[in-house]
Amino acid sequence: MDLLRFFTAGNVDDGKSTLIGRLLYDSESISTDILETLTRQSKTTGENTTIDLALLTDGLRAEREQGITIDVAYKYFSTDKRKFIIADTPGHAQYTRNMFTGASTAQLAIILVDARNGITDQTKRHSIISATLGIPQVLLCINKMDLMAYSEDRFNEIVSEYQTFSELIGLNKVDFIPTSALAGDNVVHSSEKLSWYKGLPLLEYLETVKVDEGNLKEEARFQVQYVIRPQTEALHDYRGYAGSVLSGNFHVGDEVTILPSGVQTRISKIESNLKEVKTAGKNQPVVIHLEDDLDISRGNTIVPKNALPQTEKSVEATICWMDNGAFNSGQKFLLQQNSFRTKAVIKEIHSKIDIHSFQDLESDGNLQLNELAKVSIKIAEALSFDSFKNLPKSGAFILINENTNQTVAAGVI
């Protein structure tokens, strides 16, 4: 069985948490004791709400008190066809950075739209973030159709508006589904009220959607996480480089280059799962051994000799500023790409990205919480990278404030 990781985003009150609650409830993934607790908590004053499904994911006291989602909640369920990990992300603009956290590991985005309001600023922001993060698949879920009398015209109107926008921002693949999460229409079961809709209901869509796994011929990349050196008598000369394959495949005998040093050697042995293997593929945790005894440490990159990434002391990137405090010019950071860390400064903010038009706006030299910008970053030690679009794991990084230790920005090259 395979695993699909998706996140839900949208405006406050578009019904994200209710939609997830509905998915879990109608697919019988909620345990009876949790239902009892929910029933106790739910306000029973509403006309048709005996259970407030949003309470399933709003796990913090402050969230339940205010009836909003502050931080990502992860939920798990499975059907006969697939296992799912859901990241329910906050809708408030103020908590966009938490939405970024949930989105960054997802293969599919469900962006909710209130059928009454159509495409809003927040829809655009979440779509731009999905495009920036290279989410392979986006599903626009046009919810609260019950409040628009299940109108096909209204659905089509929103679809056409969004199509124009998604092409503009370069979203890969977009699908559309009309739903009412509250009433349960078209979430797990298709609905007669939406008989004009010929596609799959949401759950079936999620069970069957093919998520693009990227380029099969991608270049091989490996970064050292940890050096295993038992230093016992029996294993006196054992020196293995532990890490996960970031992309592509490695084989015993491959001629490789170590970066940033540029030294060349050959793979003498690969271990995975405590056994020797001949090849290792994407995401596989391995221990790589090299023919020569070299000075290689955590954060060093191993790549095929004939397929080198760029190795530079400066990068051009798009970043999302995530700190409550604004950016100060001259601020010192640590740039972290997987296990590689080096000191960094933002040399220049070229432009900011307008969330309405997706146009580059002239920079005022500032960066505020949740703003997207194109920047030049100068770093102390050379970074080996690829474009995020080609090899996501080699083209993504975070910036850490050296003083507060906070993660203040996410970047893609």
Add this chain to the structure above:
Amino acid sequence: MKDYLDELEAEAIYILREVAGQFDRPALLFSGGKDSICLVHLALKAFRPGKFPFPLVHVDTGHNFQEALDFRDSLAAELGEQLIVRNVVDTIAKHNLQDAKGKFPSRNGLQTHTLLDVIEEFEFDVCIGGARRDEEKARAKERVFSVRDEFGQWDPKLQRPELWSIYNGKIDKGENVRVFPISNWTELDVWNYIKRENLQLPEIYFTHERECVVTEQGQLMANNQFLNLEETDQVVTKKVRYRTVGDMTCTAAVESEAFTFDDIIAEISNAKISERGATRMDDRISEAAMEDRKKGGYF
């Protein structure tokens, strides 16, 4: 990578190696329960043929099942890894604390003191734990790298963004990170993994006959010397097993005939009650019991 167990395993090994790479003094919290047994197995895959870059640490409440303690000791010995045990009773004496009271005296709150003490004693900068997000809704909100302040407190409103698989474990001296490599595993994933890897477990996870006290909520508590029973309490002998292995004073057994991994997997797949709901008395206190414990330094 098509199989989800491979994917979950790869994620956990990656996280364990990040811990080893980023921190000076890590520890792995090991109770002899199924989740921490999985962690130890994953650590073998992450670090062998080297030694673990951390000791195994157990906070013993004094209310643990002997079977779990025996298992803990024998596994640590078999692997040749260091095991550090600190006892809640000693913390109670040292800090002059009030011991747990009542019919089912739970030292769940008290063990936080011992945990914080052992962190201070060995200057651990990170503790690896087997908590999973599917267990409880406050846990569903926690990052894989959960940064705690000097008092071990979790601030759910100020969590660091956690992007892709880039983990920021940078902290100041005195602070501490809790890392949860199997965050994304469910109870069923754990069992499917235990079956696939054919892991040894303490016997109490499998069906056995046991004298139990029936609580007011109908839960079955092992009859043991730590309970303060009244004459009216009903003691019955049932075929039971444990879904979680916590303290004898606050962990309930479930009626079960499950004898093999497959029996257990079938039983959990059909269970209508969640793992913690079926077995934990401590979460029934309030809706935010777990959130409050975490804010207080609990793992």
